[in-house]
Amino acid sequence: MPELRKDPIIGRWVIIATERAARPMDFAKEKDPVALNNNCPFCEGQKKKTPPEILAYHPPGRAKDSPDWWISVVSNKFPALGVEGDLDRRGDGIYDRMNGVGAHEVIIECPDHDKKYFELAPIHAGDMLWSFRERILDLKKDPRMEYILIFKNHGKAAGASLAHPHAQLIALPMVPAHVKQEISGGRQYIDFKERCIFCDIVSQELSAKSRIVDENEDFLCFAPYASRFPFETWIIPKHHQSHFETTERPQIDRMASLLQSTLSRMDSVLGNPPFNYILHSAPLKEPPMAHFHWHLEIIPKLTHVAGFEWGSGFYINPMPPEQAAKYLREANLSSIKEPAHAN
Amino acid sequence: MPELRKDPIIGRWVIIATERAARPMDFAKEKDPVALNNNCPFCEGQKKKTPPEILAYHPPGRAKDSPDWWISVVSNKFPALGVEGDLDRRGDGIYDRMNGVGAHEVIIECPDHDKKYFELAPIHAGDMLWSFRERILDLKKDPRMEYILIFKNHGKAAGASLAHPHAQLIALPMVPAHVKQEISGGRQYIDFKERCIFCDIVSQELSAKSRIVDENEDFLCFAPYASRFPFETWIIPKHHQSHFETTERPQIDRMASLLQSTLSRMDSVLGNPPFNYILHSAPLKEPPMAHFHWHLEIIPKLTHVAGFEWGSGFYINPMPPEQAAKYLREANLSSIKEPAHAN
Numbered sequence: 095m096p097e098l099r100k101d102p103i104i105g106r107w108v109i110i111a112t113e114r115a116a117r118p119m120d121f122a123k124e125k126d127p128v129a130l131n132n133n134c135p136f137c138e139g140q141k142k143k144t145p146p147e148i149l150a151y152h153p154p155g156r157a158k159d160s161p162d163w164w165i166s167v168v169s170n171k172f173p174a175l176g177v178e179g180d181l182d183r184r185g186d187g188i189y190d191r192m193n194g195v196g197a198h199e200v201i202i203e204c205p206d207h208d209k210k211y212f213e214l215a216p217i218h219a220g221d222m223l224w225s226f227r228e229r230i231l232d233l234k235k236d237p238r239m240e241y242i243l244i245f246k247n248h249g250k251a252a253g254a255s256l257a258h259p260h261a262q263l264i265a266l267p268m269v270p271a272h273v274k275q276e277i278s279g280g281r282q283y284i285d286f287k288e289r290c291i292f293c294d295i296v297s298q299e300l301s302a303k304s305r306i307v308d309e310n311e312d313f314l315c316f317a318p319y320a321s322r323f324p325f326e327t328w329i330i331p332k333h334h335q336s337h338f339e340t341t342e343r344p345q346i347d348r349m350a351s352l353l354q355s356t357l358s359r360m361d362s363v364l365g366n367p368p369f370n371y372i373l374h375s376a377p378l379k380e381p382p383m384a385h386f387h388w389h390l391e392i393i394p395k396l397t398h399v400a401g402f403e404w405g406s407g408f409y410i411n412p413m414p415p416e417q418a419a420k421y422l423r424e425a426n427l428s429s430i431k432e433p434a435h436a437n
Numbered sequence: 438m439p440e441l442r443k444d445p446i447i448g449r450w451v452i453i454a455t456e457r458a459a460r461p462m463d464f465a466k467e468k469d470p471v472a473l474n475n476n477c478p479f480c481e482g483q484k485k486k487t488p489p490e491i492l493a494y495h496p497p498g499r500a501k502d503s504p505d506w507w508i509s510v511v512s513n514k515f516p517a518l519g520v521e522g523d524l525d526r527r528g529d530g531i532y533d534r535m536n537g538v539g540a541h542e543v544i545i546e547c548p549d550h551d552k553k554y555f556e557l558a559p560i561h562a563g564d565m566l567w568s569f570r571e572r573i574l575d576l577k578k579d580p581r582m583e584y585i586l587i588f589k590n591h592g593k594a595a596g597a598s599l600a601h602p603h604a605q606l607i608a609l610p611m612v613p614a615h616v617k618q619e620i621s622g623g624r625q626y627i628d629f630k631e632r633c634i635f636c637d638i639v640s641q642e643l644s645a646k647s648r649i650v651d652e653n654e655d656f657l658c659f660a661p662y663a664s665r666f667p668f669e670t671w672i673i674p675k676h677h678q679s680h681f682e683t684t685e686r687p688q689i690d691r692m693a694s695l696l697q698s699t700l701s702r703m704d705s706v707l708g709n710p711p712f713n714y715i716l717h718s719a720p721l722k723e724p725p726m727a728h729f730h731w732h733l734e735i736i737p738k739l740t741h742v743a744g745f746e747w748g749s750g751f752y753i754n755p756m757p758p759e760q761a762a763k764y765l766r767e768a769n770l771s772s773i774k775e776p777a778h779a780n
Contacts, residue, residue: 271750
């Protein structure tokens with residue numbers, strides 16, 4: 095079983111894969127993401143290579159694990175964390191560890207190996223985000239879980255090992271460091287200002303306008319004031335909401351619409367860039383929080399200059415967010431199938 | 438002038454290069470590091486392409502900026518921060534910014550384009566670290582500066598744009614986020630335990646032995662218990678010391694010896710891997726701190742899986758540090774010119 099270990103200085107947990115460690119030279123000869131349909135375990139006809147489906151959207155009457163689905167959620171075949179067992183928290187001298195208990199799932203976005211999210215029909219794009227909600231609500235029942243991290247790696251430079259469009263979900267027995275920092279920053283701000291920092295950001299961005307990429311009735315898409323990366327872009331609900339999983343279907347569809355148009359803008363401006371997106375939502379066991387506000391962070395992976403950033407937390411961004419927003423705002427959206435703002 | 442902007446949620450500063458922004462497609466066609474001697478501005482004969490030297494180690498009687506040096510420190514030709522001007526801290530609605538005042542220097546390790554640090558003569562390797570100390574002591578006189586970050590990018594994947602061996606120095610008007618977190622973690626620990634967390638780590642690693650890579654009289658080289666990255670390795674003084682710049686020459690030489698052997702081990706085990714190292718020292722204006730302890734973090738850049746880590750602060754490490762340490766400990770050190778442990 096993988097092990098969770100806590101950094102004794104700053105308190106950050108990491109997953110150490112203790113069992114299936116690679117040999118040193120395996121890291122050197124890195125593989126390209128599986129690009130060919132006939133080897134892809136997520137493609138129809140090959141799907142027997144994946145674990146059984148946990149959730150699927152399909153026409154009525156279809157048998158489990160048979161073809162004919164449009165969204166399919168399966169366990170990761172090489173999970174970072176195992177579902178079985180106790181946490182067994184224990185010390186190791188001054189150090190702290192626990193068992194690597196959690197869940198690691200893959201959300202396959204569509205049966206088509208080459209389709210991009212922004213090319214999906216709007217209802218299908220909405221189903222994708224709806225499946226996040228369904229999986230969170232299901233996994234939330236497990237009292238061992240404290241947080242669910244949903245993210246997507248697109249392209250080799252962003253860490254994707256399979257080219258077939260998919261997102262991932264990791265359920266964790268702790269809250270990840272960056273989310274904790276955002277919560278604690280939000281708490282400090284509300285103590286002083288008696289307002290949500292995220293709501294204040296939404297309000298300032300709407301009036302400043304220069305960093306807005308796109309918006310609709312319920313969501314704002316903008317380049318953050320202190321963006322760490324070129325073309326870093328956030329999508330955030332305009333109205334205060336701490337937990338993603340409390341979002342209703344009409345809002346989910348408007349979120350999907352904005353995510354489609356944003357990814358299409360990035361594709362058009364940056365030429366199919368590698369990117370990650372990460373959903374930051376409030377911890378599972380928290381009641382609605384006045385000082386935290388869920389959002390999706392989209393980070394194109396355009397530069398290699400991030401090496402030392404890992405060791406310092408200090409970022410140099412060669413692309414002012416105002417300019418990034420302008421490029422994205424003015425992007426050609428011809429590749430979107432339906433009007434992006436269809437509410 | 439570049440701009441420093443503060444993230445309003447978690448308080449992390451970033452440098453936004455407001456003037457020389459690249460066009461979007463420039464990010465797509467990334468260049469390889471300059472690999473050819475005849476184009477390298479750090480090679481002898483081409484050095485007129487670099488700004489004038491700030492510090493050089495050379496034989497007596499040599500004229501400034503003439504050939505015949507073994508270490509040369511120059512300003513970065515494309516600095517992330519400018520030396521001139523006031524900080525001019527100001528608000529922008531809920532946001533905070535200041536002018537991008539600081540220094541950005543390059544420490545050229547040797548005149549030879551193809552030499553690696555571990556191939557240098559021991560005295561020369563010691564001079565390299567000594568030049569860090571000299572530059573810190575000089576820049577510390579500038580009251581605008583709060584922190585000096587010294588780091589090295591080796592290889593394209595680690596962010597190097599020039600192949601000629603060099604390290605970099607950035608003097609900043611604030612303390613970087615990760616160092617702040619380490620200081621605050623150290624403060625919490627000392628409040629509770631009345632001991633330095635770093636000293637406790639040294640002591641536990643020396644007795645556990647399994648994560649030790651190498652050691653000498655003054656320094657320990659080990660793989661941290663909660664390593665974020667495969668083969669992450671730290672070098673730390675065995676005796677408490679908060680500021681790197683208070684290190685004396687005999688210790689600097691022993692540090693250089695251990696850094697040489699460690700980089701040689703990595704080279705031998707991982708085949709000339711891209712890597713970063715980052716020096717974490719106490720903030721310039723702090724008196725000696727009982728709860729912080731300087732150290733050097735070495736991070737080979739072996740995997741692309743770090744995409745979503747940026748957005749979560751959550752790391753999955755496929756190489757247990759005990760195994761990484763064993764590989765490095767048992768590495769073939771034939772490429773080192775002198776015994777690594779020459780004290």
